[in-house]
Amino acid sequence: MATPTMTAEKLHNFSKVCEILDRFDRLPSKIIPILQAVQEEYRYLPEEILTFVATSLGISPARVFGIATFYSHFSLEPKGKYIIKVCDGTACHVKGSSGLIETIQRELKLSEKEHTTPDLLFTLETVSCLGACGLAPAVVINDKVYGQVSNKQMSELIAEYKAMEA
Amino acid sequence: MNKAETITINGKVVPLEGEKNLLSVIRKAGVEMPTFCYHSELSVYGACRLCIVDIEGRGIDTSCSTPPRAGMSIKTHTPKLRKMRKTLIELLLANHDTSCTSCDKSSACKLKDLAADLGVKEIPFKKTREPRKPDLLSPSLLRYPDKCVLCGDCVRYCNEIQGVGAIDFAYRGEDVVVTPAFNKSLAQVDCINCGQCAAVCPTGAIVPRSEIDDVWSALADESKTVVAQIAPAVRAALGEMFNMPASSVTLGKIMAALKYIGFKEVYDTSFGADLTVMEETNEYLERRRAGDNKTMFTSCCPGWVKYAEQFHPDLIPQLSSCMSPQGMVGSLSKKLLSQTEGKSEKDIVMVSIMPCTAKKFEKDREELSRDGSPLVDYVLTTQELGKMIKEAGIVFEDIAPAAADLPFGLYSEAGLGFGATAGVSEAVARYASRALNNQELSSYEPVTNEDFPFWKEAIIDEDNVKIRIAVVAGLGNTEKLIEKINAREVSYDLVEVMACPDGCVAGAGQPVSYDHGIADKRKTALKNAGKITPIHCPEDNPYIQRIYEKMLGSKPGSHEAHELVHTKYQSRKRIDNDSMELAVTDHEAPVEINVCVGTSCFLRGSQDILSGMTAKIDQEGWKDRINLKATFCSENCSHGPTVTVGEKKMHKTSLDSVVAEVEEQLGLVTSRK
Numbered sequence: 001m002a003t004p005t006m007t008a009e010k011l012h013n014f015s016k017v018c019e020i021l022d023r024f025d026r027l028p029s030k031i032i033p034i035l036q037a038v039q040e041e042y043r044y045l046p047e048e049i050l051t052f053v054a055t056s057l058g059i060s061p062a063r064v065f066g067i068a069t070f071y072s073h074f075s076l077e078p079k080g081k082y083i084i085k086v087c088d089g090t091a092c093h094v095k096g097s098s099g100l101i102e103t104i105q106r107e108l109k110l111s112e113k114e115h116t117t118p119d120l121l122f123t124l125e126t127v128s129c130l131g132a133c134g135l136a137p138a139v140v141i142n143d144k145v146y147g148q149v150s151n152k153q154m155s156e157l158i159a160e161y162k163a164m165e166a
Numbered sequence: 167m168n169k170a171e172t173i174t175i176n177g178k179v180v181p182l183e184g185e186k187n188l189l190s191v192i193r194k195a196g197v198e199m200p201t202f203c204y205h206s207e208l209s210v211y212g213a214c215r216l217c218i219v220d221i222e223g224r225g226i227d228t229s230c231s232t233p234p235r236a237g238m239s240i241k242t243h244t245p246k247l248r249k250m251r252k253t254l255i256e257l258l259l260a261n262h263d264t265s266c267t268s269c270d271k272s273s274a275c276k277l278k279d280l281a282a283d284l285g286v287k288e289i290p291f292k293k294t295r296e297p298r299k300p301d302l303l304s305p306s307l308l309r310y311p312d313k314c315v316l317c318g319d320c321v322r323y324c325n326e327i328q329g330v331g332a333i334d335f336a337y338r339g340e341d342v343v344v345t346p347a348f349n350k351s352l353a354q355v356d357c358i359n360c361g362q363c364a365a366v367c368p369t370g371a372i373v374p375r376s377e378i379d380d381v382w383s384a385l386a387d388e389s390k391t392v393v394a395q396i397a398p399a400v401r402a403a404l405g406e407m408f409n410m411p412a413s414s415v416t417l418g419k420i421m422a423a424l425k426y427i428g429f430k431e432v433y434d435t436s437f438g439a440d441l442t443v444m445e446e447t448n449e450y451l452e453r454r455r456a457g458d459n460k461t462m463f464t465s466c467c468p469g470w471v472k473y474a475e476q477f478h479p480d481l482i483p484q485l486s487s488c489m490s491p492q493g494m495v496g497s498l499s500k501k502l503l504s505q506t507e508g509k510s511e512k513d514i515v516m517v518s519i520m521p522c523t524a525k526k527f528e529k530d531r532e533e534l535s536r537d538g539s540p541l542v543d544y545v546l547t548t549q550e551l552g553k554m555i556k557e558a559g560i561v562f563e564d565i566a567p568a569a570a571d572l573p574f575g576l577y578s579e580a581g582l583g584f585g586a587t588a589g590v591s592e593a594v595a596r597y598a599s600r601a602l603n604n605q606e607l608s609s610y611e612p613v614t615n616e617d618f619p620f621w622k623e624a625i626i627d628e629d630n631v632k633i634r635i636a637v638v639a640g641l642g643n644t645e646k647l648i649e650k651i652n653a654r655e656v657s658y659d660l661v662e663v664m665a666c667p668d669g670c671v672a673g674a675g676q677p678v679s680y681d682h683g684i685a686d687k688r689k690t691a692l693k694n695a696g697k698i699t700p701i702h703c704p705e706d707n708p709y710i711q712r713i714y715e716k717m718l719g720s721k722p723g724s725h726e727a728h729e730l731v732h733t734k735y736q737s738r739k740r741i742d743n744d745s746m747e748l749a750v751t752d753h754e755a756p757v758e759i760n761v762c763v764g765t766s767c768f769l770r771g772s773q774d775i776l777s778g779m780t781a782k783i784d785q786e787g788w789k790d791r792i793n794l795k796a797t798f799c800s801e802n803c804s805h806g807p808t809v810t811v812g813e814k815k816m817h818k819t820s821l822d823s824v825v826a827e828v829e830e831q832l833g834l835v836t837s838r839k
């Protein structure tokens with residue numbers, strides 16, 4: 001269930017969509033910057049908001065969906081509060097990052113297809129190189145970098161974050 | 167002929183006659199050129215690359231997107247070009263779901279034909295993708311994404327001709343797919359079920375849904391009386407599946423085949439069309455008498471009706487309330503048969519044979535049912551009927567003709583005319599003239615309005631009959647017409663709309679044809695069938711008279727007629743998705759407020775209600791007691807802005823009326839000053 005703080009956030013966000021649309025004069029040609037701005041607000045592109053944007057701009061929802069899925073930096077899935085990025089670049093891979101990925105997937109009940117926990121707390125992303133090869137295998141949780149993480153430490157880290165939220 | 171106006175194709179000199187692209191010149195010269203993505207009525211896309219040619223001095227290029235220039239010399243089938251085409255097909259087949267034997271498009275698949283023509287024997291490339299799920303939810307169409315060759319024909323048709331845009335390309339690279347928004351089913355989006363995407367698809371990636379098996383089971387069920395009706399346009403095209411020239415004699419054979427297959431009675435939807443003429447003309451005149459001068463729109467095309475419900479809910483009151491002819495025949499025959507057969511209507515099974523995929527959707531409309539059972543149980547397309555005839559082992563070429571059954575088997579030339587564009591409006595105009603002027607209309611020839619080439623118009627001014635009629639086909643064109651009507655640049659009394667260009671004869675349920683002249687051939691066949699019909703006017707159809715006396719209160723527009731052959735419409739959401747949660751509380755009994763921000767309500771100011779409400783919630787500290795949500799169309803568009811507060815649905819709301827209702831439900835009324 002959402003907390004009152006989220007409520008305020010969401011309210012703010014809705015007027016934000018209208019504001020974004022107005023900022024770009026509701027011009028269909030500005031669809032990409034509009035989607036960028038929406039993604040900044042929501043951290044992803046919610047289906048309902050995309051439908052709303054499409055209708056307001058007079059573009060078909062199917063086309064807006066096409067545009068949103070064409071560019072890899074748009075996300076159509078909601079992301080968790082904590083985004084766990086595991087580096088799967090060469091250095092990290094050699095040092096066992098795939099084990100970390102498995103650990104996270106097991107602990108959080110995620111899979112190749114499910115990247116975000118249903119409670120919207122965690123999202124798992126693999127990235128090709130975090131530029132922290134010296135710390136391999138490296139994990140970043142939101143802005144915090146953790147180096148030379150073992151499977152056991154990974155489990156503990158997750159437990160810590162969970163405890164923070166409980 | 168002067169040399170500057172020719173090009174050379176495979177060594178042969180061919181004159182240029184204003185063709186826009188090389189491909190057309192090549193085809194004119196009698197050279198077969200394979201294409202997936204070229205359709206003369208759509209924009210040029212240039213993606214399939216099959217139409218490649220070798221242009222002297224320029225190299226290889228796609229002929230569909232190259233304008234012809236005088237003096238060009240091109241080759242179309244060099245070993246290199248043939249090899250390239252073969253590789254293209256092999257690549258497409260690598261990920262293709264090659265279940266050709268069970269594919270509905272088998273007999274008309276361009277991919278299969280091309281693979282054979284180009285001598286593809288085995289596929290040297292490996293599959294690179296996971297199989298994709300088919301979309302089987304729509305009542306009209308099935309999609310098999312693994313059979314798609316990404317030619318984009320369906321996407322462009324849906325966008326450019328229908329102005330709907332229900333499907334589009336999504337994702338990129340290896341993952342590109344043609345899909346409705348958010349990977350939903352066609353059943354959950356704004357698709358109007360016209361099926362023209364299936365008609366242009368070169369493969370079996372989009373096909374009409376078949377109901378053949380259901381119909382065979384119904385026929386085998388002894389507790390049921392199974393009857394059929396056949397739409398005007400079907401007879402003009404079924405022969406194509408049996409290599410029979412388009413001609414008017416097919417009808418008798420169809421009736422005989424239906425009887426052989428086991429239908430107890432076979433009726434003609436043209437009877438329903440006759441009745442529609444009577445009811446619709448009467449409705450039009452009634453509206454005028456009541457001082458309603460708004461444009462009335464025809465309602466026999468279910469594609470158009472759904473389009474209006476989704477995109478122009480404000481026009482719903484202006485749609486004719488007449489059921490479509492298929493609905494009328496279903497309604498009346500079930501009622502009558504339940505008496506003569508001594509059965510409940512549930513045990514009478516009506517099977518319609520239609521040129522149309524949208525009729526499959528229409529039969530499921532809740533408005534077309536009585537006491538919970540549908541007025542039409544199954545809809546078979548012309549294609550499906552052809553298949554059933556083959557499955558039954560009937561030699562269609564040889565079967566002796568039979569007649570339709572009465573009373574719903576007799577029809578007039580006017581009713582038959584519904585099968586092509588302008589038929590409906592012509593019948594109404596002529597009937598109005600006979601009713602009001604006591605004489606035939608001198609002529610009915612809709613002509614193109616110079617300023618607006620997207621539709622045709624017939625301005626009738628003969629004594630008591632003054633009707634301005636517009637005839638439009640294709641929903642893209644219809645949208646333009648509605649815009650102009652709303653902008654008061656044009657005005658019409660009656661607008662006949664058909665979703666498919668050329669009308670029902672070119673419906674997506676007709677046999678697959680890649681022949682451009684086919685619609686005209688079918689129109690001629692239908693016209694000729696009309697000419698040999700002894701009854702010309704609906705009111706002279708004795709069975710129309712008899713049914714009025716027996717079942718319809720003796721006159722058009724009667725109470726009984728409204729009960730049995732008129733219907734209602736509903737506003738519809740474009741996309742079936744959830745409402746957007748704006749403020750949700752943990753409070754155990756919160757009041758839920760749903761503000762509609764669908765197009766129609768949005769235009770009427772629902773955004774202000776929403777932002778006003780959020781401000782109010784903040785200001786009054788209500789946020790723990792209210793769940794505020796925004797929905798995208800609560801399907802009540804003509805009474806917008808629509809807001810629900812708790813259980814209460816409110817129409818034509820303003821911020822004040824919503825706040826008042828919320829205060830009441832929060833129990834704050836007494837504290838109000």
Ligand code: SF4
Nearest residue numbers: 324357358360361363
């Ligand atoms: S059936 Fe018509 S509206 Fe639906 S996707 Fe196909 S072309 Fe578009």
Ligand code: SF4
Nearest residue numbers: 314315317318320367
């Ligand atoms: S579904 Fe058919 S028409 Fe549409 S892109 Fe695929 S192959 Fe072409």
Ligand code: FES
Nearest residue numbers: 203212214215230
């Ligand atoms: S027909 Fe020319 S590229 Fe497809």
Ligand code: FES
Nearest residue numbers: 764767800802803
């Ligand atoms: S837009 Fe349809 S009810 Fe609001």
